[in-house]
Structures are given as C-alpha cells and as structure tokens.
Amino acid sequence: MQLHFTRTNGPVDEAVDGLIRLADGIHRPEYVREMILAALKAGQEDDDRADLKLMNTTLKEMRFTAKVFGPYRNVRKVTVFGSARTSPDEPVYAMARQFGNKLAETGYMVITGGGNGIMQAANEGAGPEHSFGVNIRLPFEQHANPVLEGNPRLITYKYFFNRKVAFLKEADAVALFPGGFGTLDEAMETLTLVQTGKRNPLPLVLVDVPGGTYWAKWITFFQDELRRQNYIGDTDFSLFRRVDSVEAAVGEINRFYSRYHSMRYVNGKLVIRLTSPLEASHIEKLKDGFADILTPGGAMVSSGPLAAEQEEPELAHLTRLIVDFDRQDFGRLRNLIDEINRF
DSSP, X not given: OOOXXXXXXXXXXXXXXXXXXXXXXXXXXXXXXXHHHHHHXXXXXXXXXXXXXXXXXXXXXXXXXXXXXXXXXTSOEEEEEOOTTOOTTSHHHHXXXXXXXXXXXXXXXXXXXXXXXXXXXXXXXXXXXXXXEEEEOOSSSOOOOTTTTXXXXXEEESOHHHHHHHHHHSOSEEEEOSOSHXXXXXXXXXXXXXXXXXXXXXXEEEEOOTTOOHHHHHHHHIIIIIITTTSSOGGGGGGOEEESSHHHHHHHHHHHTSSEEEEEEETTEEEEEESSOOOHHHHHHXXXXXXXXXXXTOOEEEEOXXXXXXXXXXXXXXXXXXXXBOSSOHHHHHHHHHHHHHO
C-alpha cells in the first residue's frame, strides 16, 4: 500500500491515530502523526540499512536535544565556539573563561561543544549550573571536559549536522574565539544562515585578544576577495562584530537585546517584538531610513500581538513593530534592529 501524508491511508490512519491515543499525553498530534508516517514511508521506500540508520539516529538525537533544552526555553543562551587545542596558559583561554563568567553573572547560559580548550574555559567561567555541552563522538581529541562530565545538560552526538542544529537553534548569540577548521566551519555556517534569513538575526561577535590578528585577517580576506568580486555585499559586514575585550563582547550582546526581543513572520509580514514601545516619530524615521528593505508600498506600524501569536501567551505583553520586509537584505535588517535599540 502506498502511504500519503493526507488522510487517505484507510486502516493505517486508524492504526496511527489509535497508537497516538494509546500512548496518551501526545502534544501536537498532527505533527507526531506525520513523523510516524514518514518512518513508515521510509521503511517502504528504502532498504539501505545505512540510510534508515541515519534517519533513526537523527530523530533520536533531535528528540533528546529538545528534551534537554526544553526546560530552559525562557533563558537566553550564548553559544561559544573556539579551538579545543588552546591551552590554559594562553591569554585567550583566560579571556574565554572570563567571558563565560561575565555571561553567567549577566543572566545568560553558555553552550559549548563540551570539549577542551576554549570550550572548557567558557564552561569553567560560567560554571556547570549555567552550562550546556553539545559534544561530538570522534576517534580522537574530543571528549567531555571536566566541567561537564556527568552534567544532565551534556549531549553527545554521532552526527555533526544534528550538533550544529543544537548550537544555532538554541542560541540567542554566538561568540567565536580563534580556532581551527571546526571553528571556521561554525563561523561560516552561522553567517550563511543569518545572511540568507534561515536563522533569525542574532549578535555574532568575533573575539580576539587585544592586538590579535586572527579575525582581523579573516575580515581583510572578506573585503579584498569576497567583497571586491561581489560575492558578498557591503551590508553583509553588519552581520558580525569584531571585539578584543570581554566587556565589548558582552556589551554587543546586551545592546542587541536592549529593546529588541524576538521576531517571527505572520502571513508574510515581519513581526518584531519589543520590550518597550517606539514613539510614532521614531517609527516614521525608521520607515524613511529603511524604505529600501520594504516591499513596494510597504509600511511599518506599531501593534499588539497578532491572532496567530496566541500560542505564545508569554509574549503577549510585548509591543510589536509590523514590517513589510522584502526578505532581500538581512544585513540591512540587522541595521534596522540596531537602530531600534538606539532610540
């Protein structure tokens, strides 16, 4: 029998519905039903053990990720990337430890890869009670650092792509310290997702020691090669900030959330949630200054919560700025958020 996600599967639909009722306590049964059907369809369509094993492990890893992070949904978190090979006697290690400490003092939790080097330093600074570790199984180098051993917020992944989802889906900010291929991969992954709008804007800070050249040379390459050849645009440089102190790094994150809270799309419109309202004159200035990213004839208007947001009652008290954003230039969207925070 060929299965479909529509309700045209006769006794199979009845069996799936019965299983959901029997399990009891199932949230969002419409999605759970489709997940079950996807598994059944995969079993029909693919007899390759490796394919089915990958699908199975991926679903189990993502389920466990949601379980671990779920109780902390209302706590802002900062993902910290950097080299596993940085030793404790290096200045950048001390800087990462101080950064983790300052984040915890400010009310953030810290997410790292759970390994040594910069990751351990950030976890040490934040302390185990304010730390998450999203570790990866490798044949060498990577194992849980002492801060996270036995921590219920430590997850060990088989697949890098599941780990990357956790790093960025759960983060409210990303801090990148110097590192190797993995750090650069994580930097480019984050930039690509934010540049294309596949990840909502967030503070992305490139942290180096005073006088350090790691990120400065990286930015120079962007300017001399990528920008000069029109592979990226001027506004893409708004997606990140380079800093050389802990205070500047934490300040960048705090400024981003000084008025801006979060955003989502409702019926094609961008809904920006704010912790305090904008004056009418400020909204007019924003509309004039950012007319280039509005749809033809588009507007910016203040609003309360929309009907589609009823499933998020904890955000009902926030003011909304409804923007007819054309979804073309997310660097300019970052500029808009910065301007909102300046008023």
